[in-house]
Each structure stands twice: as C-alpha cells, then as structure tokens.
Amino acid sequence: MEKLRIAVQKSGRLSEDSLKLLKECGIGVPNGNNQLKINAENFDAEILFLRDDDIPEYVQDGVADIGFVGENVAIEKNKVTEIIERLGYGKCRLSIALPKSKKRKKIKDLDGIKIATSYPFILSKWLKQNKIKAEIHEISGSVEIAPRIGLADAICDLVSSGSTLFSNELYEFETILKSEAVLISGKNLSKKRKELLDKLLFRIRSVRKAKYNKYVLLNAPNESIDKICAYLPGINSPTIVPLAQKGWSSIHSVIGENDFWNVIEKLKTAGAQGILILPIEKIIE
Template identity: 55%
Template sequence: MSKLKIAVQKSGRLHEDSMKLLKDVGISIDNGRDQLKASAKNFPIEVFYLRNGDIPQYLRDGVVDAAIIGENILFEKGNDIPITEKLGFSNCKVSLAVPKSSTYKSIQDLQGKRIATSYPNTVNQYLIKNKIEAQLHIINGSVEIAPNIGLADAIVDIVSSGSTLFKNNLKEVEVLLQSEAVLAVSPLISKENLEILNKLKFRFQSVLKGRQSKYVLLNAPNDRIQDIINILPGMKSPTVLPLAETGWSSLHSVINKNDFWHIIDELKLQGAQGILVCPIENMVI
C-alpha cells in the first residue's frame, strides 16, 4: 500500500505545532528519539523530520510528497512550490529592523546601506520593488548582532514577539512578509498519494475550523428568538428546542471565537440567559 511522505521541521516551534496537528487529526506517529523518519500506525503516512531550509528542495525533487512548512521559507526558497492549505498557526513576519538610535524615516533611507539577513531572495525582491540599491550580508543565525558589531546598518529577519529585537537594541520599521504554517505539495506527487493527501487535508480543515469556533448553548424567551437568531451566524441556522418552562426555548449554535465577546454582549442585551460556551474538537462541514 502506498504511503504519503510528509516533511515537518526537525525541531522548534513549527515542529511542535505540526506534530500536535497530526495528533489532533487522529494520526498516531511511532517515532523514537532522534529518528529522521517515522510511520503512522493508523494512517498511510510517513513523516520525515528535516531542516526547514532543506524542505523546498525535497518537495521539488519529489523525495517527499508534501510538507508542513513556514510560508516564509517557501517565499525564500520555493516560490515555485504550490500551497494547498494555509494552517493558521506558527504566525510570524519577516521584518526590517534598525538600531533604536537610527533616524530611519522611510525605505529610501536604505539606499547604499548594508543589510544583514538570512533571507537574501526575500530582501532582494523587496529592494527591487522599492527601487533601492543596498549591500547584503548573508548570515545564518544571530542576525540581530550585526548592527552592534558594525557589520550592517539594518537587518531583515523573522519576528514573532519582538523580544529578540528589543534585547539587541533594535526596532522594527518595515514588514516585508506575513507568514504562517502552510501545507505545501510536491509537483511530482503521484495520483494515489494525492488522494491520501486530500484525505489528510480534509482532517486538517475539520480540526482547524473547530479551533476557530465555539459551541454556544443558551436559553431565551420565545418572543426574542428571532432577534437572537439574527445575532448567531451558525453553520446554517441555530437549533431551537422548547424548554419545560412555558415561553422559553434553548438555542444551540456555533460562533467564531474571534467574535466571541462581542456576540455574548449582544445576546445578553436580547435577553439570553444561562449562556454556555464549549470548545469544538472537530468541525466537519
């Protein structure tokens, strides 16, 4: 039986988030310490643990069929590789930073300056777009130290919380790229393995939709039901069930977690009581 070969980052935050997603979709990975490859017990899949920067070439060559990878890596090293699903976690950005003492006002201030980065292709595209000529110093790791030792006037690197920039006396001044984890697919994937990938993608979509949603149960007077239904978007329409107490009903629906408090406030104004909010593990549409 054919197995889908999927790559994930060998270590780091993206690795942890990727393995959690696989676990949440019911895939049990039997991997021992320091293994570079592991098979699932209950799904036709093999997981390859690779260096993030190597994954685009493995996809391009068909060594792996798919990968959970940062969008920023594909932009830098694999913009010819198709993305089949955005996964909504491991969010970060590729940003330009300068010393806090800098009088930086606009991108034009980079003209003729030195920029240290691990993302030369991304930076070059940005400079060309803005018609700026600058000198690049390509550094793998510890890019933030470059201005402090006089190697560069600015840096371009991954920014998550911004704490690393703060510690190195730098300030973020431009965002070149917003990034999140994505599911990328090899252009050489077989038809059989593409079918397996589509099954995996369906599971991913169900879990990710559940993560973004909350299940809401509430009690409401019957004369306010329509007003409350207008507030609750639901998947199609809320479920309405009569309560033992005359004139009251129970409503069940799904809301987006980002709209949670705003919707709860509106429900209370419309007379909703006993509002119960539950997490959703999976949401199959």
Template identity: 60%
Template sequence: MATLKVAVQKSGRLSEDSLKLFRECGIKFNNGVKKLKAQSHNFPIEFLFLRDDDIPGYVEDGIADIGIVGQNVHDEYQKNVEVVKHLGFSKCRLSLAVPREEDYQDISYFEGKNIATSYPNILKDYLKSKGVSAEVHEISGSVEIAPGIGLAEGICDIVSSGSTLLSNGLKEVETVMKSEAVMVASKSLTEDQQKLVNQLIFRINSVLEGKNNKYVLLNAPNESLDKIIELLPGMRSPTVLPLADKGWSSIHSVINEDTFWENIEQLREAGAEGILVVPIEKMIR
C-alpha cells in the same frame, strides 16, 4: 498501497505545532527522541524530520511528497513545489530593523546602506519594489549581531514577539512579509498519493474549522428568539428547544469565536441567559 512521505522540521515551534496538528487529525505515531523517521500505524504516512531550509528541496526532488514549512522559507528558496494549504499557525513576520538610537523615518533610510539577512531573495525583491538600492549581506544565524559588529546598518529577520530585537538594541521599522506555516506538495504525486493528500487536507480543515468556531448554548424568552437567531445563525440554522418553564427556549448554535465576542452584549440585551461556550474538536461542513 500508496504512502505519503511528509517532511517536518526536526525541532522548534514549527515542528511542535505541525506534529500537534497531525495528532489532532487522528494520526497516531511515535517520533521518539532524535529520531529522523516515524511511521503512523493508522494512516499511510511516514514522517521525515529535517532542517526547515532543506524541506522545499526535498519535496521538489521527490524525496518527500509533502512538507510543512514557513511561508518565508517557501518564498525564499523558490523551489518548484505547490502550496496546497495555509495552516494558520506558527505565525510571524519578516521585518527590517535598525539600532534603537537611529532616527528612522521611512524605507529611504536604507538607500546605499548594508543589510544583513538570512533571506536575501525576499529582501532583494522587497527593496526593488520600494525603489531602494542597498547592499544585501547573506548570513546564517545570529543576524541581530550584525549592526553591533559593524557588518551592516540594519537587518532583515524573522520576528515573533520582538524580544530578541529588543535585547540586541534593535527596533522593528518595516514589515517585509507576514508568514505562517504552509503545506507544500510535490508536483509529481501519483493519483493515489493525491487522494491521500486530499484526505489529509480534509482532516486538517475539520480541525482548523473546529478551532475557529464554538458551540454556544443559551436560554432565552420566546419573544426574543428572532433577534437571538439573527445573532447566532449557526451552520444552517440554530436548534431551538422548549424549556420546562413556559415562554422560554434553549438555543444551540455554532458561531465563529470572533463573531460571538462581537455579539455577546447584544445577546444579553436581547434577554439571553445561562450562556455556555463549548470548544469544538472537529467541524465538518
């Protein structure tokens, strides 16, 4: 029987988010503390816990069949693997930053200057696209210290909240790329392994769809049904049930959470009452 070997970052937020997603997909395993491997007992999958920078290479070499990495890591290492799913979590951005006191106007600031980064390939491509010639210094870890010790006039690094830049006297000035977790796969999967990947992606899609949508229940006067149904289209169409009170109905529907908040005032104006919004664990179209 085929088994999928999945490379996951061994620690950090990306690791936590990845393992949470697998558990939400109904895949049970015990990764323990500092374990380098874990086996699921209800899905043919084995987890390998690795450094995130190593994951694309392990997938390319066939040591792992699929892996979860940041889009930034995939783009930087340019390994011969295929992105099979954008996962929508662990979002961040790769940005240029300079000392706070600098009078930064535009990207031409970096012309002829030194930039420290752990992502030299992405940065060089970005500077080339902007027509800027700068010296790129590749360093690993503690990139933020580079301007303070005179190594570079600016840095290019991953930014989430921006607090690390702030604490090091830096300000974000350009977004080089936006990143999120992606699933990458080997290009030499067997037919059985590809079937397992498809099953896994099906489960992931069901979980992600559920997170992005909400189950909505409300009561409304019958004369407002057409207007409310227009605002709550549902997966195919809403469920409408008569209430004990004549002239009133209960409407059940599924709606994207963002759309719900955009329409909430119109729903109330149309006469909707007793509105309940319920999370969806899984959603299969």
C-alpha cells in the same frame, strides 16, 4: 501500498505544533528515538523528520509529497512547490531593523546602506519592488549582531516578540513579509497520494475551523427567539428545541471566536438566559 510522505521539521516549535495538528487529525506519530522516518498510525503516511531549510527541496524533488514549513522558508528557498494550506500557527514577520542611533523616516532612506540577512532572496525582491539600491550581505546565525561589529548598517531578520532587537539596541523599521506555518506540496503526486492528501486536508480544515468557533446553548422565551436568532447564524441556522417549561425554548448554535463577546452581549440584551459555551473539537461539513 503507497503512503503519503509528510516532511516535518525535526525539532523546534514548528515541529511540536505540526505534530500536535497531525494528532488532532487522528494521525498518530510514535516516538521514533531520533529516527528520520516513521510510519504514522491510523493513516497511510510516512513522517520524514528534516531540517526546515531542506524541506522545500525535498518536496520539489519528490522525496516528500508534502511538508510543514514556515512560509518564510518556502518563499526564500524558491523551489518548485505550492502552498496548499495556511495553518495559522508559527506566526512571525520578516523585518528590516536599524540601530536606535540611526533613525530613518521613510523607506527611501535605505538607499545605499548595507543590510545583513539570512533571507537574501526575499530581501532582494522587496528592495527591487521598492526601487531601493542597498547592498545585501548574506549571513547565517546571529544576524542581529552585524551592526554592532560594523558588518552592516541594518539587518533583515525574523521578528516575533522584538526582545532580541531590543537587547541589541535595534528597532523594527519595516516589515517586508508576514509569515506563518504552511503546508506545501510537490507537483507530481500520484492518484493514490493525491487522494490521501485530500483526506488529510479535510481533517486539517475540520480541526482548524473548530478552533475558531464556539458552541453556544441558551434558554430563551419564545417571543425572543426571532431576535436572538438574528445574532446566531450558526453553520446553517440555529437549532431550536422546546423546553418542558411552557413558552420557553433551548437554542443551539455556533459563534465565531472573533465575534464571541459582542454576540454574547447582544444575546443577553435580547433575553437569552443560562448561556453555556463549549469548545468544539472538530467541525465536519
């Protein structure tokens, strides 16, 4: 029986978050005692644990059907794969950083400098797009030390909090790529594996949509229902249930995380009482 072969980074934060997402999708990944391949539980899939840099090539070559990987890695490796879903975690940015002693005001000031990076493909493409002639020095490991030892004038590296730059007396000059975890796929999945992938994507989207929404229940006098419902579009429309107390109803709906506090304030002003907010585990549409 064919199984969907899923590549996951074998260690690190991206690995933890990817396995957590699979679990939230009802897919069990047993502890494999450092095994490189494990059969998933409750889903026809195999989990392959790989180095993140190897995942795009394994997916391109058909060893894995899909892979959880950072967008920066997927782009840098430039393999024949397709980003089929953005996952919303593992967010970071690829930026050019300069020594604090070398202040530059505009991008064109990068002309003629030497930049150390582990991302030569992405950096080269960005320099070309911006018509900047700079020398790229490819390096692996501790890129941020390059300016201090005279290896380069600047670096291009991943930035999250910025603390590493600060400790090495660097400042973030320009962001050239915003990255997050993505799901990539190969081009030649069989019919069965494509069906399994569609099922997995359905689960992932249901879980992710739930994370960005809250379920709201409230009581309101009937004369306020129209005004309150104007603030509660929900998935289709709010649910209204008459209460035992005459002239009152209970209203149920869904609020997006980004609009949450603004909507709640409007609901209270419109006459809502006893507002109850609940997390949503999954949203099935």
